[in-house]
Amino acid sequence: MRHSARIAVGPVQFRIGSDWAGPVAALERLYAAYPQDDMRPADATVRLFAARPWRRWLRPSVHIGGDFIVPGALPLPLSMGLLAAEMGMNLQVALGWRRHLLLHASAVARDGRALIMSGESGSGKSTLAALLGEDDWRLMGDEFTLIDPAGGDAFAFPRAVSLKNEAIAEVAARVDPARLGPLLAGTPKGDIRHLIPRADAVAAMHAPARPALLLFPRFGGAAGIEPMGEGEAFVRLTEASTNYVALGEAGFAALTRMVRETPAFGITYPDSAAGIALVEELWAEAAR
Amino acid sequence: MSAVAAFVDLLAGRRDAATLGPRDWDGLIGVARSEAMLATLAHRLDGAAVPPAVAALFADQRAAAEVAQRQALWEAEMARRALAPVGIEFVLLKGAAYAAADMTCAAGRQIGDLDILVLGADIRRAENALLKAGWEWVKSDPYDDHYYRAHMHELPPMIHSGRDRMIDVHHTILPKTHRITPDALALVSDAVTSGGGFAVLQPTDMAVHCAAHMLADGDLQGGLRNLWDFHLMTRGFAAADPGFWRQLDGRAALHGLQDAVHRAARLSRDLYGAALPGGWDRQDPADIWFRRRLLARDDWGRVTQPLLEQAFYIRSHWLRMPPAMLAKHLWTKWQKQHS
Numbered sequence: 005m006r007h008s009a010r011i012a013v014g015p016v017q018f019r020i021g022s023d024w025a026g027p028v029a030a031l032e033r034l035y036a037a038y039p040q041d042d043m044r045p046a047d048a049t050v051r052l053f054a055a056r057p058w059r060r061w062l063r064p065s066v067h068i069g070g071d072f073i074v075p076g077a078l079p080l081p082l083s084m085g086l087l088a089a090e091m092g093m094n095l096q097v098a099l100g101w102r103r104h105l106l107l108h109a110s111a112v113a114r115d116g117r118a119l120i121m122s123g124e125s126g127s128g129k130s131t132l133a134a135l136l137g138e139d140d141w142r143l144m145g146d147e148f149t150l151i152d153p154a155g156g157d158a159f160a161f162p163r164a165v166s167l168k169n170e171a172i173a174e175v176a177a178r179v180d181p182a183r184l185g186p187l188l189a190g191t192p193k194g195d196i197r198h199l200i201p202r203a204d205a206v207a208a209m210h211a212p213a214r215p216a217l218l219l220f221p222r223f224g225g226a227a228g229i230e231p232m233g234e235g236e237a238f239v240r241l242t243e244a245s246t247n248y249v250a251l252g253e254a255g256f257a258a259l260t261r262m263v264r265e266t267p268a269f270g271i272t273y274p275d276s277a278a279g280i281a282l283v284e285e286l287w288a289e290a291a292r
Numbered sequence: 293m294s295a296v297a298a299f300v301d302l303l304a305g306r307r308d309a310a311t312l313g314p315r316d317w318d319g320l321i322g323v324a325r326s327e328a329m330l331a332t333l334a335h336r337l338d339g340a341a342v343p344p345a346v347a348a349l350f351a352d353q354r355a356a357a358e359v360a361q362r363q364a365l366w367e368a369e370m371a372r373r374a375l376a377p378v379g380i381e382f383v384l385l386k387g388a389a390y391a392a393a394d395m396t397c398a399a400g401r402q403i404g405d406l407d408i409l410v411l412g413a414d415i416r417r418a419e420n421a422l423l424k425a426g427w428e429w430v431k432s433d434p435y436d437d438h439y440y441r442a443h444m445h446e447l448p449p450m451i452h453s454g455r456d457r458m459i460d461v462h463h464t465i466l467p468k469t470h471r472i473t474p475d476a477l478a479l480v481s482d483a484v485t486s487g488g489g490f491a492v493l494q495p496t497d498m499a500v501h502c503a504a505h506m507l508a509d510g511d512l513q514g515g516l517r518n519l520w521d522f523h524l525m526t527r528g529f530a531a532a533d534p535g536f537w538r539q540l541d542g543r544a545a546l547h548g549l550q551d552a553v554h555r556a557a558r559l560s561r562d563l564y565g566a567a568l569p570g571g572w573d574r575q576d577p578a579d580i581w582f583r584r585r586l587l588a589r590d591d592w593g594r595v596t597q598p599l600l601e602q603a604f605y606i607r608s609h610w611l612r613m614p615p616a617m618l619a620k621h622l623w624t625k626w627q628k629q630h631s
Contacts, residue, residue, distance in 0.1 A: 005592055017345065019318055021592050042314075043314040043343075044314070044343070044345050045314060045317030045318055045321060045343060045345055045346050045349075046317075046318045046321065046322075047321070047345070047349055049318070049321075049322045049325070049592065049593060051592060051593075051594070070593075071322065071325040071326070071593065072325075100325070101352075102352040102353065102355065102356040103348070103352045249456075250356060250359065250360070251356075251359065252359035252362065252363065253359075254355075254359070
């Protein structure tokens with residue numbers, strides 16, 4: 005393709021091809037400090053392309069493709085090319101990665117132990133992970149957490165954090181502006197701005213962390229903690245996994261082991277400060 | 293060298309993986325994924341000298357394919373439990389059949405929907421039994437539903453509500469409206485029992501169906517995979533029975549599919565280096581279009597010759613139904629798309 009980039013996030017080496025220079029340049033800026041190994045073959049291919057040649061210039065719209073394509077997926081305007089690239093990378097991992105059990109969850113680590121947060125869009129799992137990652141936690145990722153089926157360790161997928169709507173201002177107030185991507189306003193997912201993880205989080209992206217605490221956050225309402233049974237945590241995580249069924253028995257074994265060994269809680273919180281306080285409180289208990 | 297050429301050479305064993313540069317692998321892996329053959333390549337190159345990252349990816353693919361095959365055979369077992377009580381026997385087709393019979397081409401082969409073949413007389417009862425056992429219709433469109441029932445060689449696809457897996461129930465191997473009418477009764481009555489306990493087509497019929505599916509019915513989407521199946525199965529069958537090619541010729545004639553079977557044999561020779569016996573080892577100038585279509589992928593896994601792709605798409609419809617009917621069908625489809 006005309007323009008391309010190679011990016012390694014956690015264990016996944018991507019190559020991203022694009023009909024336009026813009027999305028590739030934006031990606032390369034976000035991922036400039038990530039380790040580069042030009043000799044390493046790509047595990048996954050992402051393609052950002054125009055459906056018809058003239059649509060490269062005329063009302064340019066970016067279709068997302070690659071090894072796996074979702075038929076009928078709507079294209080994005082070129083101004084949101086970076087979002088298209090991010091969605092393309094997520095898609096290829098979600099549908100193609102088999103080495104780990106994939107959880108749609110954010111994660112942070114401390115002392116080699118992982119806090120995993122699973123929740124639907126709007127639960128605040130990304131924001132909490134981003135904010136914790138600015139404290140003395142290592143950000144492991146805001147979208148996917150990878151579980152090694154054999155050993156049970158969590159592995160990081162620290163892509164650039166996708167901050168949405170109100171979270172943008174909240175995080176922007178705390179970080180060096182050079183770590184923020186361009187504001188993508190009015191996307192189908194609302195306003196989006198990417199946050200480049202801290203250099204230490206990127207440097208440690210291959211280091212495993214033992215799952216120590218599972219949280220299912222829900223943003224809104226009074227601060228509250230609800231202990232969660234193994235069964236419910238299991239069912240929720242099967243729903244949060246994109247490859248649980250495909251992994252078969254290995255996925256089942258990894259997940260049952262995780263919910264048996266890892267305390268799980270549902271938390272509700274009215275604002276980020278309260279959410280972080282709850283996290284620290286539960287962590288102090290779990291990490292003892 | 294293009295990635296798709298390198299891919300075919302690696303499968304054929306014409307090229308040593310150790311001669312590939314690190315940059316060659318991107319395109320190879322991309323092409324293999326586009327053809328749904330990455331796990332097949334992983335099996336073919338098991339033990340070969342490949343970069344560590346590729347070896348790790350291949351190991352993932354082999355493990356995942358093994359799980360997927362187990363799941364596919366479980367799905368076949370579910371169909372058996374639904375159909376056996378009403379006395380309907382079925383023959384497994386394609387990927388699940390290759391896995392059940394533990395054939396060479398099953399190694400790493402992706403298996404999509406469960407394809408089964410029942411006697412035409414059993415088709416309605418089979419449908420009812422599956423509906424009772426938890427399968428449901430996928431298509432709610434009345435035109436599509438009618439189209440399948442009136443003209444196709446299979447029921448409208450059904451999906452199991454609990455397991456989310458599709459089943460295609462065939463009563464023959466080509467659409468009813470196709471210019472060629474294979475002998476469906478012979479296919480079912482001569483089926484054999486595989487090691488896994490499921491009925492599968494006997495060797496010659498299996499090769500005929502593989503060629504028919506690739507060349508007489510489809511538009512050559514996934515053609516490299518179908519051709520790889522054909523190549524490995526005919527090689528294996530011929531090794532087990534020296535009379536195989538002669539029998540295949542006769543059986544292809546019975547089904548009216550000699551042209552397709554011979555073309556599949558020539559293409560497997562041209563692409564994968566198959567050794568063909570006398571009477572098969574010929575040249576046909578038209579084969580070049582098939583080879584071009586099969587190899588029309590760039591290093592990013594994209595189809596490179598959209599006009600050729602379109603031509604094969606039209607050809608597949610042309611073979612499937614008479615011209616007037618084709619026109620009516622395409623018109624109806626077009627209207628629905630644009631309404």
